[in-house]
Amino acid sequence: MLNNFNRTLLALLTLVMFFTGVVAPVLQTNAVLPVVDHINLWTRIANFAKTVANWLKTEHLKVLRDQIVKMMVNRITDDIVRSIANDGDPQYIQNWKSYLGEAADVAFNNLNDKLKTVGANLCAPFAPQIQAALRYRLNYPYGRIPVECSFNEFKQNLAYSQDFLERGGWLVYDQMLIPSNNYYGLSILASDEYYNNLQKEKTARQNEALASSGFLSNKKCKDEKAIEAAKKTCKGEADEKTCQETALKTTCQDWQIITPGDTVAQTVTSALNLKGQYVTNVQSIISALTNVLLQKVLDKAAGGLLGAVGNSGKTYTVDKNTKEQIDNVNKAQLDPIKKKYQETIDYVGGTLLPTISTELNQANTITCSTSTITYKDSDGNDITTTVGALQNFLSITKQGMTGAVADAQNGVTAIDNLSKAEDAQAAMQEIVNDYNDFIGRYSIIMIDLGTVSAGGTGSLERLYYNILQALQTFTCS
Amino acid sequence: MLVGLFAGYWIVGGLVGRVFNHVADTTTTYTFPSNHTNIASGDDQKVDIGPNVSQQVASNLSGIFVTRTHEASASTSPQSVLDSVDLNSLGDVSSLADSFSVSDLGLVSSVDPSLLHIVPDSPTSIASYWDMYGNELGLFSTSVADATALQDAFNVAAQSGDFSAVNKMVSDYQNIFVAISQMDVPQSLVDFHSKNVVFFKNMVTVLQGLSHYQTDPIKAYVLSQYFPHLLDTWNDVGTFITKYAPLRQ
Numbered sequence: 136m137l138n139n140f141n142r143t144l145l146a147l148l149t150l151v152m153f154f155t156g157v158v159a160p161v162l163q164t165n166a167v168l169p170v171v172d173h174i175n176l177w178t179r180i181a182n183f184a185k186t187v188a189n190w191l192k193t194e195h196l197k198v199l200r201d202q203i204v205k206m207m208v209n210r211i212t213d214d215i216v217r218s219i220a221n222d223g224d225p226q227y228i229q230n231w232k233s234y235l236g237e238a239a240d241v242a243f244n245n246l247n248d249k250l251k252t253v254g255a256n257l258c259a260p261f262a263p264q265i266q267a268a269l270r271y272r273l274n275y276p277y278g279r280i281p282v283e284c285s286f287n288e289f290k291q292n293l294a295y296s297q298d299f300l301e302r303g304g305w306l307v308y309d310q311m312l313i314p315s316n317n318y319y320g321l322s323i324l325a326s327d328e329y330y331n332n333l334q335k336e337k338t339a340r341q342n343e344a345l346a347s348s349g350f351l352s353n354k355k356c357k358d359e360k361a362i363e364a365a366k367k368t369c370k371g372e373a374d375e376k377t378c379q380e381t382a383l384k385t386t387c388q389d390w391q392i393i394t395p396g397d398t399v400a401q402t403v404t405s406a407l408n409l410k411g412q413y414v415t416n417v418q419s420i421i422s423a424l425t426n427v428l429l430q431k432v433l434d435k436a437a438g439g440l441l442g443a444v445g446n447s448g449k450t451y452t453v454d455k456n457t458k459e460q461i462d463n464v465n466k467a468q469l470d471p472i473k474k475k476y477q478e479t480i481d482y483v484g485g486t487l488l489p490t491i492s493t494e495l496n497q498a499n500t501i502t503c504s505t506s507t508i509t510y511k512d513s514d515g516n517d518i519t520t521t522v523g524a525l526q527n528f529l530s531i532t533k534q535g536m537t538g539a540v541a542d543a544q545n546g547v548t549a550i551d552n553l554s555k556a557e558d559a560q561a562a563m564q565e566i567v568n569d570y571n572d573f574i575g576r577y578s579i580i581m582i583d584l585g586t587v588s589a590g591g592t593g594s595l596e597r598l599y600y601n602i603l604q605a606l607q608t609f610t611c612s
Numbered sequence: 613m614l615v616g617l618f619a620g621y622w623i624v625g626g627l628v629g630r631v632f633n634h635v636a637d638t639t640t641t642y643t644f645p646s647n648h649t650n651i652a653s654g655d656d657q658k659v660d661i662g663p664n665v666s667q668q669v670a671s672n673l674s675g676i677f678v679t680r681t682h683e684a685s686a687s688t689s690p691q692s693v694l695d696s697v698d699l700n701s702l703g704d705v706s707s708l709a710d711s712f713s714v715s716d717l718g719l720v721s722s723v724d725p726s727l728l729h730i731v732p733d734s735p736t737s738i739a740s741y742w743d744m745y746g747n748e749l750g751l752f753s754t755s756v757a758d759a760t761a762l763q764d765a766f767n768v769a770a771q772s773g774d775f776s777a778v779n780k781m782v783s784d785y786q787n788i789f790v791a792i793s794q795m796d797v798p799q800s801l802v803d804f805h806s807k808n809v810v811f812f813k814n815m816v817t818v819l820q821g822l823s824h825y826q827t828d829p830i831k832a833y834v835l836s837q838y839f840p841h842l843l844d845t846w847n848d849v850g851t852f853i854t855k856y857a858p859l860r861q
Contacts, residue, residue, distance in 0.1 A: 173742070176749040177850045179757060184815075184843050186759035191836040194763075195822070198770060199836060202829035203666065210670035214678050 356387035469563075472570045473550045476543040478584050479577070482593065484540040490599040491536060494606055495529045498522060503611035510605035513594035522609070525602070539577050546570060665717070666830040717831060718817040719838065723806040729796045737798040744795050745808075748788055752812075756784045766822070778823045785816045804852050811845045818842065 356362060361383055369378035504523035512518050520528075549566050556562035574581050583593035731737045765777035789812040797805040818835045825832035 173746055173749060173853045174850075176746065176753045177846075177853050179753040180749065181843065181846055181850060183753070183757035183759050184839075184846060187762060188840045188843060190759065190763050191822075191839055195766065196833065196836055199825055199829050199833040202825055203833060206666055206826075206829055207670050207674075210667075210674050214674040 356383045356390055358383075358387045358389040361386040361388060469550045469553070469566060472566065473547055475570075475574070475581075475584070476546040476550075478588060479543040479580060480540055480547075482584060482587050482596075483536050483543075483580060486593075487595055487599060488533065488536050488540065490596075490603060491529055491533045494599065494603050495526070495533055497603070497606045498526045498529055501526075501606075501609065501611065506611050508605055508609050511601040513597040513601070525606075529602070539580060542569075542573055542576075546573060664828045664831070665834075666828045669830055717834060717838075718821065719814050719835075720810055720817075723793075723809045723813075725802060725806070727793075728802060728805065728809075729794060730802055731796045731798055733798045733800045737796065738801065741796065741798050741801055741805075745792075745805075748792050748795070751791075752788050756781060756788065762819075769823075775823060782816065782819050782823050785812075785819055789813055789816045804849070807845060807849055807852075811842065811849060814838075814842055814845070 362379075364386060365379040365382040366375075368382055369375045372378040501522050504521065504526065506522050507519055508522050508525055509517050509519045510525075546566070546569060549562070549569065553562050553566065579595065583595050587593045587596075761777075762781060765781055769775045769778050789809075792812055793809050795805070818839050821828070821832045821835040
C-alpha cells in the first residue's frame with residue numbers, strides 16, 4: 136500500500152519525467168528499439184566475408200590468374216595478327232586463291248617484257264586486239280593497261296592498227312606472215328607464253344609461300360625503272376603511295392627481300408603459340424604488376440587504404456608465387472648493382488690493394504722520411520713529395536681502399552639476402568640508397584672501373600704502379 | 613515495482629547516455645585519411661567500375677610483344693628475341709601501374725559527410741538508427757550473405773558464361789548499400805556509419821569487380837587480394853557494435 140508520501144512522490148516523479156522529456160523518449164525508445172541481435176548479425180556477416188575471402192584465396196584467384204593470362208595472350212595474339220595484316224597489305228596469306236591469282240598480273244607483265252625482246256610490244260600495233268583476246272580467252276579481268284603504255288599511246292596504237300589493216304600492202308603483208316608480227320600468230324604466241332609465265336609464277340609463289348608457312352616476305356622494289364614508271368602512272372592519284380605499290384606488284388622485276396618469309400613465319404607462329412617462356416613472361420609481368428597495384432591499394436604512404444583498416448598492415452602477405460616474382464624483379468634490377476660491386480672487389484681488392492700494401496711495406500722500410508721522392512702520376516707528370524708524406528698517403532689510401540672492398544662485399548651480401556628480408560621493398564630501397572652512397576663516395580674508383588671493364592688500364596692502377604717503381608729505385612740521399 | 617520502474621528508466625537512460633558519451637569519445641578514433649577517395653557527390657548510389665585496367669595493361673603489354681615480334685622477324689634467332697620479353701619490360705608496366713589510382717579500382721576509404729543524412733542526436737534518433745541499421749544488417753545476413761550461393765553463382769558463370777545469378781547478387785548488395793547510405797544518421801554515429809558505408813561500398817565494388825572478371829581480370833585480381841583487408845574494416849565495426857549497440861531479445 137502506498138502512503139500519501141509515496142503517492143505524492145510517485146506523482147511528482149512521473150510529472151517531472153514527463154515534463155523533462157525523460158519518460159516519453161525512453162518509452163518511445165523502448166517502443167522502436169529493434170528486436171535485433173546486432174552482434175549476431177555482425178558475426179554472421181563476418182563469417183560470410185571470411186568464407187568468401189578464403190574461397191577467393193584458395194580457388195578463385197587461380198581462375199582470375201588464368202583469365203588474366205588468357206586475356207593478355209588473346210590480346211597479344213590479336214595485335215600480332217593485326218600488325219602483320221599491316222593495314223590491308225597483309226604479310227601473311229589470307230586467301231590462297233587470290234594470292235595465286237595475282238600471279239596472273241605478274242605473268243602478264245612478264246609476257247609483255249618477253250614480247251618486247253622479240254620485237255613485239257603490247258604497246259605496239261595489235262596490242263588492243265591481243266589484250267582483248269587474252270581477256271576473252273582467259274577471262275582475265277585485268278583493269279590496268281601495262282604501265283609502259285600511257286592512255287594516249289593506247290589510243291594512238293588502236294588508230295594505227297586499224298589504219299594498218301585497212302591499208303594492207305605487201306611489205307606489211309610479208310611482215311605479217313611472221314608469227315610475232317601478225318595478230319593471229321602473236322595471239323597464239325602470247326597465249327602460250329602467258330600460260331607458261333603464269334604457271335611459272337604460280338609455282339614460284341606457291342613454293343615460296345609453302346616454304347614460309349603461308350607468310351609472305353617483306354620485299355622492297357629495287358627496279359628503278361619500274362619505280363619511275365609507277366610514279367608517273369600514279370601521279371595525281373588520290374593515294375599515290377597505294378597506287379604505286381599496286382603498280383609495282385606487277386611491274387617490278389627486282390625485289391629486295393628484307394625478311395625471309397620463313398623467318399617471319401617462324402617468329403609469328405612462335406609468338407602466336409605463346410607457349411613456355413612467352414606465357415611465363417606474361418605471368419611474371421602480370422604478377423608483378425598486380426603486386427604494384429595491390430601495394431598501392433594497401434600502402435597508406437602511397438595513398439592506399441591501409442590507414443582505414445587500423446594497424447593491420449603487417450598482416451598483409453603476398454603469396455609465395457608473387458613473392459618469387461617480386462624477388463625476380465628485384466634481382467633483375469639489382470644485378471647491375473651487384474656487378475658493379477663485384478668489379479670493385481676484383482679491381483680494388485685484386486689489383487690495387489696488393490700493390491698499395493707492397494708499396495706501404497716498402498715505404499715503411501725507408502728510414503729517411505724527410506727525404507724527397509719523385510714519382511709520376513697517372514698522366515705521367517712528376518710528383519715530388521717527402522717519403523713520410525708518401526707513407527701517410529699510402530696508409531690512408533690503403534684504409535680507404537679496404538673500406539671500399541668491405542662496402543662492396545656488404546652490398547653483395549645485402550643483395551644476396553634480399554629474398555630473406557621480411558619487407559623486401561624496404562630492403563630493396565635500402566640497397567639502392569646504399570649503392571648511391573657507395574658510387575658517390577668512391578667516384579674515382581667508379582670512373583676507373585669504366586676504363587677497366589672496357590679492357591683499359593685504370594688511372595689508379597697506373598699511379599700505384601708508378602709509385603711502386605719510384606719506391607723500388609729510391610735510395611736515401 | 614516503483615523502484616524497479618524507476619531504476620529501469622535510469623538504466624536505459626544511462627545506457628543511452630553512455631552510448632552518447634562513448635560514441636563521442638570514440639569518434640576521434642574513426643578518422644579517415646583526408647587524401648583518400650570520397651564518394652563523389654551524386655554518385656553515392658552508383659558503383660562506378662572505373663577504367664578497364666586489364667585492357668590498358670593488355671594494350672601496353674601487347675605493344676611490347678608486337679614490337680618484339682617484328683624485331684624477331686628480322687633476327688636469325690627469332691625465338692631468343694621473343695623469349696627476351698622478360699622482366700626487363702617490367703619498367704614500362706610498372707609505370708603503367710603508377711598511372712592507376714585507388715579510385716580507378718572503385719575503392720573508397722571515406723565518405724563525404726555532406727552526403728549523409730545526418731540528424732541531431734536524441735534517444736529517438738539513436739534508437740531509430742539502430743533499428744534501421746539492424747534491419748539492414750538482418751537483410752544483408754539473411755538475403756545475400758550466403759557464401760555457398762556466391763561461389764555457386766561464380767562457378768556457374770565460369771562454366772556456362774551465365775552471369776545472371778552473379779549480377780543479381782551484385783544488384784542485391786548494391787541495393788543494401790544504397791539503403792544503408794540513405795539512412796538517417798545521428799550526429800554522434802556519423803563516423804561509425806561512415807565506416808559501414810565504406811565497408812558496404814567496397815564490398816559491392818569488390819563483388820562488382822569480380823562479376824566483371826572476364827573483361828577486367830586484373831582489377832578483379834587486385835580487388836580479390838584486397839578483400840581480406842576489407843574484413844579488418846568490418847572487425848572495427850564489430851568492435852563498436854559489441855560495445856554500443858543495444859541488444860534486445
